[in-house]
Amino acid sequence: MKNLYFIGVGLIGGSLAKDIKEHNPDVVIHGISRKDATLEQALSLGLIDKKATLDDIQHADLVVVSIPVDATVKLLPTILDKVSDNGLVIDAGSTKQDICKAVENHPKRRNFLAAHPIAGTEHSGPSAAINGLFKGKTNIICEVEKTAFKLQENALDIFKTLGMRIRYMNPEAHDKHIAYVSHLSHISSFMLGKTVIEKEKNERDIFDMAGSGFASTVRLAKSSPEMWTPIFKQNKTNVIETLEEYINNLSQFKELMKQDDFEAIFDEMKNTNHIKDILKGIS
Amino acid sequence: MKNLYFIGVGLIGGSLAKDIKEHNPDVVIHGISRKDATLEQALSLGLIDKKATLDDIQHADLVVVSIPVDATVKLLPTILDKVSDNGLVIDAGSTKQDICKAVENHPKRRNFLAAHPIAGTEHSGPSAAINGLFKGKTNIICEVEKTAFKLQENALDIFKTLGMRIRYMNPEAHDKHIAYVSHLSHISSFMLGKTVIEKEKNERDIFDMAGSGFASTVRLAKSSPEMWTPIFKQNKTNVIETLEEYINNLSQFKELMKQDDFEAIFDEMKNTNHIKDILKGIS
Incomplete structure (x- = not known):
């Protein structure tokens, strides 16, 4: 994995980016956000290496989506449209049914892994991002069987690096x-x-x-x-x-x-x- | 102040005893409890110097009452009966109306100061006692005008030592x-x-x-x-x-x-x- 794209660089996305970068200094972290001010803040905090747009994610080895869940539902099909055949897309939303449903028939459904890392604080935005937020925490993965095997492996490698324990569950549960x-x-x-x-x-x-x-x-x-x-x-x-x-x-x-x-x-x-x-x- | 008696040596009483002893190593901390096992635990934890009974509080310069508020209401008149004219009795209960009412007509009402230090944790018993629990916390004092002036001073000295800020309020409020x-x-x-x-x-x-x-x-x-x-x-x-x-x-x-x-x-x-x-x- 070389090129990582974070859509949303707040508490969750920013903290994930920090930890991944710490463990793999060679990766390039690209940040995508609706607001340029947010990206500038993420840049100055060192959460991301570069600013990017959705059109760039054709180059992504990994796309992490951590934005409000209604935005995820809307954007996820477009993200999958744009990602390459080897690109892995992971979301971090606190709901799973609507998100999984939004891409259930997408031709690139196998490029997506539905996840919910149970970690956070009451703070938000790039300034809330901290190292080690996910260490020892639970990560719920839904419909793992719908994700390509190789991409599952990539995802589990990342979660292992972050120190998370994995639980598999269906979106309804x-x-x-x-x-x-x-x-x-x-x-x-x-x-x-x-x-x-x-x-x-x-x-x-x-x-x-x-x-x-x-x-x-x-x-x-x-x-x-x-x-x-x-x-x-x-x-x-x-x-x-x-x-x-x-x-x-x-x-x-x-x-x-x-x-x-x-x-x-x-x-x-x-x-x-x-x-x-x-x-x-x-x- | 030399002889201090703590009726109740749990989270609140034990923590108060620890802090007071730390600041005034010369005081003798006497513990009183319904259960001998609690006193033994307080002794072994170093919260108290000696075990005592209610009859001993005639020798008290200070009596701190931190037991369940129904027990305080029942016991407080007896405590005031037994305390000397110069003894100060402070409670630490989370209610104030019933406690103040229980001694409103007691001949030694002026020996009592009704207090509520707003501090605590979710733990209880002697093992929950910690140093510094009251530092920077609020202490509500009720009906201060009913306490003898000299004894008010003694109480405020203690609260100052513990680092508490004082608020005066009536029991109803x-x-x-x-x-x-x-x-x-x-x-x-x-x-x-x-x-x-x-x-x-x-x-x-x-x-x-x-x-x-x-x-x-x-x-x-x-x-x-x-x-x-x-x-x-x-x-x-x-x-x-x-x-x-x-x-x-x-x-x-x-x-x-x-x-x-x-x-x-x-x-x-x-x-x-x-x-x-x-x-x-x-x-």
Whole structure:
């Protein structure tokens, strides 16, 4: 692999580019973005070696697509149109069904690998890119059987270099499960932030009282609406299901409080403490 | 100050003891707990110098009470009965109304300072005690005017040593505000953990997909039910109010999704991104 093209050079694309370049100093990292200012920033941060456009990706050994998932759905067929027979295209989107569907009948479907590296922070843009973001993290690969064998190998080499562990899953299962462990967390955090901010309008000093617990719980409310709106849109059915279950659990907790059933409240929390064991190993 | 008595030697009491001892090596830290095993653990961890009982606190220059808030309400009158005229009693509970009320007419009310250091982690017990937990954190003091002036001074000296910034507030305002920035976060986190664990019963691999975002949002669900049940009980009215607002916001978000109003979804998140500025300075 020599010529790598990154469509999207923000938190995910930029961090991938940094790690790959570190392990393979000989590769040339080309950056593609709608906004020239973003590319200039990526250049000055050393995330990319050169600016490029979509027409250049005929020369790509690898194309990494990490842009909002609605943009991926729109652009992916064009990317596959342009890529050479030996070019590998990998996406990093947080949804997989719509993305896989967008290219299911594309003549170059075998050049595409659908991936979701479960890594990130609440920050976004080129300045958010960091080394080692993917080390020890899970990478979900969907419909691996639809990707050319040689290109699968290339992809796995890269993921190995980054230190990722691989899980294979179909797009439906991915979208259903990720709604619980990622998408719902974002909404719970955004709405917690909203609830407290609304209150703050009248009560000025409220945030003076906020501690590290609040900061941790509300951290994801800093996330990019540009990235997350299309994720919720594409995974609408699953996300609504998780939201309904979450709201039901909160309502039930509230009812137990209203009924002064604090034994049940205690049990609810005790049972959920089990999350300690589950979270071991997730940093 | 020479003889310090800590009733409760867990995360909060133990961490306070560690810091005070570090800054004043000459003090003698006495530990009091219902369970001898806890005291033995605190001794072996070096959190306390000696084991003691309630009858010993007649000799106390300072008594720090950091036990579940229902136990504080029950025990505080007895503690004040036993303390000498020059002894200062400070609590560290996450509720303030019921605690202040429990001693409002006590003849030694002036020996008591109601405090809430906003610091902690999701861990509990003596082994959770750490140095520097309170540095740069807020300490809410309630009804300061009811504490003897000389004892106020002693307390402020200690808080200064620990590096805390002080905020004065009445118990009603404390309990109302803290419901938003602390109590609600705990419930949102516990119920998020519950929602995902319930799902996991049928879907084994779901946690393999959890990343750092989920871990952060659900961190508080590791908290101690023994500490938190009485907090929710004492602050029932305020907590129910915050829960209702939170559930309303979540339900509204869900409705927007059902109506495919993703512009509004975007705006909700964009507006809440404002939390970035608010959280600056909270680690």
